[in-house]
């Protein structure tokens with residue numbers, strides 16, 4: 001069973017300026033919860049209760065969110081507002097949180113390597129909290145954990161995207177092993193529509209085996225001069241099997257304004273339904 005989940009959260013969130021000038025992108029609220037809390041709840045559901053967060057400058061609000069606020073607890077104790085803290089209290093009771101800082105933003109691959117100190121030598125989940133995922137029955141990480149249990153190799157979540165959007169993603173080529181599960185033969189980071197091997201795009205959920213750290217260490221900077229996890233996974237795929245899994249559910253790209261508004265509308269409907 002996978003116990004640890006890493007949240008790379010050191011990026012600048014430039015697509016959401018000026019909102020992200022002094023506030024981490026991961027703290028943007030969708031209805032009444034910050035993005036990162038949705039991700040942590042998804043990890044918890046998959047049994048990954050040891051949460052590691054890779055932070056950077058200006059990200060202290062993340063650590064404060066996952067800690068007790070004594071003044072606040074005192075203020076609302078015994079009032080009808082206590083219920084609003086129910087979910088976060090459960091998270092604090094059931095999860096551990098560890099942090100490390102990425103000092104230079106050298107890309108997602110580098111951020112994951114920075115998290116090695118929190119992970120050690122065991123398989124682990126990775127959540128990019130700005131991809132907000134809603135699983136059909138099970139959460140996306142729970143679905144992926146099942147694939148991992150069966151095949152014991154790295155697994156990336158994929159989604160079909162329109163051809164004119166492939167340039168925003170890592171894109172895979174592969175052969176289908178079972179329904180929705182592909183053995184990856186090739187991965188390309190942000191290809192043009194003409195060069196893309198398919199329209200199956202990698203989204204922000206991964207399960208990685210710990211040998212990935214040595215692979216990343218030996219991966220030179222790629223696209224945009226950043227150390228790309230896609231390049232490291234391509235190397236891993238040539239040595240061991242790496243699987244792509246077409247998850248059941250939907251995803252909102254909350255790093256973009258359109259995706260964020262889509263998620264807000266979706267969760268607002270849920271929020272209304274929950275209140276009758």
Ligand code: UTP
Pocket residue numbers: 008009010011012013014015016025054102104105106107108110111128129130255
């Ligand atoms: P993004 O590509 O979304 O970059 O990173 P970003 O900086 O967060 O946002 P934009 O594009 O400037 O608007 C994908 C994920 O990888 C993390 C980010 O925090 C985000 O969760 N990341 C990226 C790091 O932790 N470190 C990096 O050096 C790069």
